[in-house]
Amino acid sequence: MANSASASFFTQAKALLLKNITFQKRNVKTNVRLILFPVVLCVLLFMLQLLLDTQLDKSKFKCGCMCADNRTKISQCPDSEKRCGVQYSDFFQAPMCAIPNPVEWPPLLQLPAPPNRAVRTGFLPFFDLPDASCRRTDSCPLSLLFTGENHSFALSVSEKMFRSTLSISDFGSNFLAGLAVNVLGSESEPERNNFIEPAFSSDLPIYYLQTNCSGTENSGFSFPSPTGANNEIKCALAKNLWRNSSTDINSELYKGYQRGNSEGQVNEIVSAFDFLNSNGNRYNVGIWYNSTYRQDAGFTANALLRIPRSVNLISNSFLQFLLGPGTKIILEFVKEMPKPETIFRFDISSMVGPLFFTWVILQLFPVILTSLVYEKQQKLRIMMKMHGLGDRPYWMISYGYFLVTSVIYMLCFVIFGSLLGKNITIEFIPLRIYPFSLMLLTLFSGLKIFTVNDYSIQFVFYFIYINLQIALAFLVATMFSNVKTATVTAYIGVFGTGLLGGFLFRFLVENTSFPSKLMVGGWIILMELYPGFALHRGLYELAQFSIPGNRRGTDGMKWHNLSESTNGIKEVLIIMFAEWIVMLFAAFYIDQVLSSGSRKGPLFLLKGFQKKSPFQKLDTHMQVSKELSQMEKPDVIQEKEKVEELLLEPTINHAILCDDLRKVYPGRDGNPDKFAVRGLFLSVPPGECFGMLGPNGAGKTSFINMMIGLTKPTSGTAFVQGLDIRTQMGGIYSTMGVCPQHDLLWDSLTGREHLLFYGRLKNLRGSVLTQAVEDSLKGLNLFHGGVADKQVGKYSGGMKRRLSVAISLIGDPKIVYMDEPSSGLDPASRKMLWSVVKHAKQNRAIILTTHSMEEAEALCDRLGIFVNGSLQCVGNAKELKARYGGTYVLTVTTSSEHEKDVENMVQKLTPNGNKIYHLSGTQKFELPKEDVRISDVFQAVDVAKRKFSVSAWGLVDTTLEDVFIKVARQAQTFDTFS
Numbered sequence: 001m002a003n004s005a006s007a008s009f010f011t012q013a014k015a016l017l018l019k020n021i022t023f024q025k026r027n028v029k030t031n032v033r034l035i036l037f038p039v040v041l042c043v044l045l046f047m048l049q050l051l052l053d054t055q056l057d058k059s060k061f062k063c064g065c066m067c068a069d070n071r072t073k074i075s076q077c078p079d080s081e082k083r084c085g086v087q088y089s090d091f092f093q094a095p096m097c098a099i100p101n102p103v104e105w106p107p108l109l110q111l112p113a114p115p116n117r118a119v120r121t122g123f124l125p126f127f128d129l130p131d132a133s134c135r136r137t138d139s140c141p142l143s144l145l146f147t148g149e150n151h152s153f154a155l156s157v158s159e160k161m162f163r164s165t166l167s168i169s170d171f172g173s174n175f176l177a178g179l180a181v182n183v184l185g186s187e188s189e190p191e192r193n194n195f196i197e198p199a200f201s202s203d204l205p206i207y208y209l210q211t212n213c214s215g216t217e218n219s220g221f222s223f224p225s226p227t228g229a230n231n232e233i234k235c236a237l238a239k240n241l242w243r244n245s246s247t248d249i250n251s252e253l254y255k256g257y258q259r260g261n262s263e264g265q266v267n268e269i270v271s272a273f274d275f276l277n278s279n280g281n282r283y284n285v286g287i288w289y290n291s292t293y294r295q296d297a298g299f300t301a302n303a304l305l306r307i308p309r310s311v312n313l314i315s316n317s318f319l320q321f322l323l324g325p326g327t328k329i330i331l332e333f334v335k336e337m338p339k340p341e342t343i344f345r346f347d348i349s350s351m352v353g354p355l356f357f358t359w360v361i362l363q364l365f366p367v368i369l370t371s372l373v374y375e376k377q378q379k380l381r382i383m384m385k386m387h388g389l390g391d392r393p394y395w396m397i398s399y400g401y402f403l404v405t406s407v408i409y410m411l412c413f414v415i416f417g418s419l420l421g422k423n424i425t426i427e428f429i430p431l432r433i434y435p436f437s438l439m440l441l442t443l444f445s446g447l448k449i450f451t452v453n454d455y456s457i458q459f460v461f462y463f464i465y466i467n468l469q470i471a472l473a474f475l476v477a478t479m480f481s482n483v484k485t486a487t488v489t490a491y492i493g494v495f496g497t498g499l500l501g502g503f504l505f506r507f508l509v510e511n512t513s514f515p516s517k518l519m520v521g522g523w524i525i526l527m528e529l530y531p532g533f534a535l536h537r538g539l540y541e542l543a544q545f546s547i548p549g550n551r552r553g554t555d556g557m558k559w560h561n562l563s564e565s566t567n568g569i570k571e572v573l574i575i576m577f578a579e580w581i582v583m584l585f586a587a588f589y590i591d592q593v594l595s596s597g598s599r600k601g602p603l604f605l606l607k608g609f610q611k612k613s614p615f616q617k618l619d620t621h622m623q624v625s626k627e628l629s630q631m632e633k634p635d636v637i638q639e640k641e642k643v644e645e646l647l648l649e650p651t652i653n654h655a656i657l658c659d660d661l662r663k664v665y666p667g668r669d670g671n672p673d674k675f676a677v678r679g680l681f682l683s684v685p686p687g688e689c690f691g692m693l694g695p696n697g698a699g700k701t702s703f704i705n706m707m708i709g710l711t712k713p714t715s716g717t718a719f720v721q722g723l724d725i726r727t728q729m730g731g732i733y734s735t736m737g738v739c740p741q742h743d744l745l746w747d748s749l750t751g752r753e754h755l756l757f758y759g760r761l762k763n764l765r766g767s768v769l770t771q772a773v774e775d776s777l778k779g780l781n782l783f784h785g786g787v788a789d790k791q792v793g794k795y796s797g798g799m800k801r802r803l804s805v806a807i808s809l810i811g812d813p814k815i816v817y818m819d820e821p822s823s824g825l826d827p828a829s830r831k832m833l834w835s836v837v838k839h840a841k842q843n844r845a846i847i848l849t850t851h852s853m854e855e856a857e858a859l860c861d862r863l864g865i866f867v868n869g870s871l872q873c874v875g876n877a878k879e880l881k882a883r884y885g886g887t888y889v890l891t892v893t894t895s896s897e898h899e900k901d902v903e904n905m906v907q908k909l910t911p912n913g914n915k916i917y918h919l920s921g922t923q924k925f926e927l928p929k930e931d932v933r934i935s936d937v938f939q940a941v942d943v944a945k946r947k948f949s950v951s952a953w954g955l956v957d958t959t960l961e962d963v964f965i966k967v968a969r970q971a972q973t974f975d976t977f978s
């Protein structure tokens with residue numbers, strides 16, 4: 001039966017594991033919800049993808065089609081009649097078409113609209129600019145600027161840019177070639193590519209630029225547009241204007257820019273040329289062009305589509321300057337390269353994935369943190385520790401448990417995501433659900449992030465991360481003691497991290513034009529030191545390898561991609577791994593420091609620097625006061641001598657020996673130090689129940705806390721079963737049972753499961769364990785009516801109390817501390833509890849605190865009254881009563897005018913009578929036992945009754961309560977004098 005050997009590492013680990021499993025089984029709903037979270041999220045994403053796909057499937061996002069007869073709606077058009085292609089598409093549709101033969105477009109110059117063309121203004125007072133009046137008739141000429149080192153050279157070259165008459169040569173069917181010597185332009189905005197030239201699908205006119213436009217009103221010229229549009233063809237006057245330097249040109253362009261001048265007026269120049277140091281043998285030209293012509297979404301490169309014409313213009317003029325008007329470089333047309341059909345797809349998981357998935361994975365963090373903080377807040381951790389659970393099994397099982405949960409969670413996440421992301425072939429689908437699944441399957445290709453990336457990379461990445469996350473949770477848990485605060489903080493962290501990560505990384509990683517790449521790299525690494533951001537970065541990189549149309553392709557990330565310099569996942573893995581190790585150690589270390597009470601103290605590294613504490617002085621002061629007080633307390637001195645005697649013995653076989661135990665709480669904010677326990681000597685042999693009485697705040701709880709290892713004594717020590725509480729607490733735990741003042745129980749476990757767990761921790765197993773649990777349930781009336789198998793959350797306060805007592809007694813501990821075990825119990829349960837404690841004390845030492853004198857008398861072999869941090873008296877109830885009693889208490893109630901008569905009567909009985917209580921006619925007197933006989937008192941009262949009316953009277957022997965009150969009062973008055 002006796003099991004002095006403490007439970008091994010594995011026994012403890014097993015006990016904790018079994019308990020955790022039961023605990024989780026109870027929490028099955030929460031767990032299912034947790035596991036389902038990623039599933040729900042995946043389904044949500046999938047639905048979104050479905051929606052998007054159906055949207056994108058619309059003709060709006062596909063190459064345009066038209067029925068051959070030009071009237072039938074495309075949805076009703078038979079396939080054979082369908083004509084698809086660029087010519088049937090709008091700008092958005094055109095890039096989607098397969099374009100084996102791109103259309104040839106005449107090259108155009110980009111021209112400003114007539115109201116914006118440069119005119120003479122206050123801020124540009126050049127005489128050669130046209131007068132502003134031309135704007136009213138939309139007939140302003142187009143201005144081009146030029147400069148160069150050799151004026152006459154520049155002038156003669158630029159003169160050859162534009163013709164004075166329209167020339168249409170007959171090239172037969174090749175109309176564009178016939179037109180190519182003329183300079184054409186449009187004010188329409190260019191598109192992103194040249195599959196379609198917007199000039200020919202808008203109703204803006206096409207201009208031909210000439211040095212002379214008179215007599216061209218009826219040129220009779222019409223342009224056969226490839227799209228069949230019929231644009232108006234107009235002549236526009238083009239003027240080359242000389243400027244002294246390129247600086248002048250710059251400033252003129254700048255001032256003319258819509259937003260460059262304060263007047264808000266626009267003065268747009270077509271383009272400008274700087275001939276630099278060119279001459280007949282050398283041709284160096286700079287060209288200004290307006291790149292901001294189309295500004296949407298930053299596609300400034302669009303304007304480049306109309307650059308070729310201005311380059312051709314200036315090259316052609318030079319050639320003519322050199323070789324005469326007969327020689328020409330003709331730019332006949334521009335056209336795009338052919339391309340296959342593009343399917344517009346938008347993979348939602350790769351786009352919003354990193355954000356959502358960061359959330360999903362981070363979701364585990366609050367769960368782990370809450371669970372850790374819960375055990376801390378409810379003091380369950382310390383409760384387990386007090387019943388012998390070591391730190392290492394606790395860590396191993398907790399860590400292992402969280403790891404397994406996380407792995408399962410991630411597996412669900414990845415497997416489900418992959419399933420949704422995979423294209424399943426239709427043969428496997430039962431016919432019954434065919435129509436539905438067909439719809440699903442055709443659109444079943446989202447969530448690529450899971451399917452295309454190498455699973456081993458994903459595994460390594462997620463595995464390292466969840467380990468890091470658990471270590472982080474352990475570390476963070478040391479900072480919280482309240483579940484609510486921890487939960488709120490953690491969730492704010494989760495959502496904040498996701499969003500911030502999204503913004504900052506998009507900004508930093510994708511913005512390649514950021515001034516200094518190196519600096520940005522530093523910032524990114526710095527951010528990745530925060531685990532949430534590292535996770536985000538990793539997911540981002542994985543997504544990069546699965547976004548259709550991305551430069552990294554859609555083949556997914558393979559191991560060899562890790563060496564690419566742009567792939568940040570390598571650094572992320574290294575950082576996370578290193579952090580995991582560091583955090584794990586940090587968390588373990590801090591946990592050791594904190595959970596061992598203040599045995600080491602969180603700042604024990606700083607100890608050496610602390611200035612000498614004032615305890616030295618205090619000690620001597622306390623010595624004096626203690627000696628003073630003990631002079632009057634022979635029993636306390638006797639106890640001290642007994643302890644000193646026992647300490648000299650080579651083997652200490654006493655259950656508990658306190659040797660000058662002290663606890664001082666240093667004063668804060670200018671308050672004086674608080675002496676909770678001032679030098680306590682106490683010995684409790686096995687088989688004894690020692691009752692600790694004392695008013696609230698007397699230091700009983702401080703004493704118990706030192707004994708159960710929650711706090712460290714300031715000085716002195718105690719030996720429990722011969723083990724020192726300062727250094728050998730680990731050994732003591734395995735022979736100790738505690739019934740704390742407040743029940744420390746798991747709400748979702750049953751009473752039986754609690755006892756099984758603590759029994760296992762106390763190294764009970766097999767039938768012995770079952771029997772012990774059964775016995776203790778029966779003993780504490782927790783057996784009948786299925787109470788044992790009800791969850792503790794549904795217990796009444798009294799039932800919880802009884803369970804706490806049962807826990808403290810399970811596994812046959814040698815020492816049991818019970819802190820007010822019967823508080824809140826009904827009389828019947830209390831009687832039952834008492835019989836259990838009486839039975840239990842036979843082979844163990846029990847220290848019990850209580851406020852019930854009845855309980856103390858019923859249970860305790862010896863009592864100590866504890867006031868102001870020190871024992872005032874020690875002894876059994878009878879001794880104490882005899883020592884501190886020695887008096888009868890006479891209570892007499894009369895009308896208030898006869899109070900004096902009563903006093904006289906007592907005075908006659910004994911001159912040593914002492915009034916201890918007086919309230920409107922009721923008086924209490926203490927009468928020394930040696931002075932009075934009881935019969936005398938009866939006689940005196942009889943006599944008095946005849947003289948005046950006595951409404952009530954009584955005579956009692958001293959009770960323990962009287963002793964308690966007396967001792968407490970004495971000690972307090974003594975304390976105020978000392």
Ligand SMILES: *[C@@H]1O[C@H](CO)[C@@H](O)[C@H](O)[C@H]1NC(C)=O
Pocket residue numbers: 150151152153154156279
């Ligand atoms: C300027 O160019 C003309 C040809 O247009 C040439 O005759 C003349 O020598 C050049 N002047 C200088 C200084 O190079």
Ligand SMILES: *[C@@H]1O[C@H](CO)[C@@H](O)[C@H](O)[C@H]1NC(C)=O
Pocket residue numbers: 244248
């Ligand atoms: C350009 O130079 C000519 C001659 O050197 C001068 O008369 C004219 O004022 C200058 N123009 C400007 C705008 O500075």
Ligand SMILES: *[C@@H]1O[C@H](CO)[C@@H](O)[C@H](O)[C@H]1NC(C)=O
Pocket residue numbers: 253254256257258259266267268269290291292293294
């Ligand atoms: C360039 O084009 C933009 C857009 O049409 C216009 O606002 C701006 O004034 C032009 N700049 C110049 C220097 O003409």
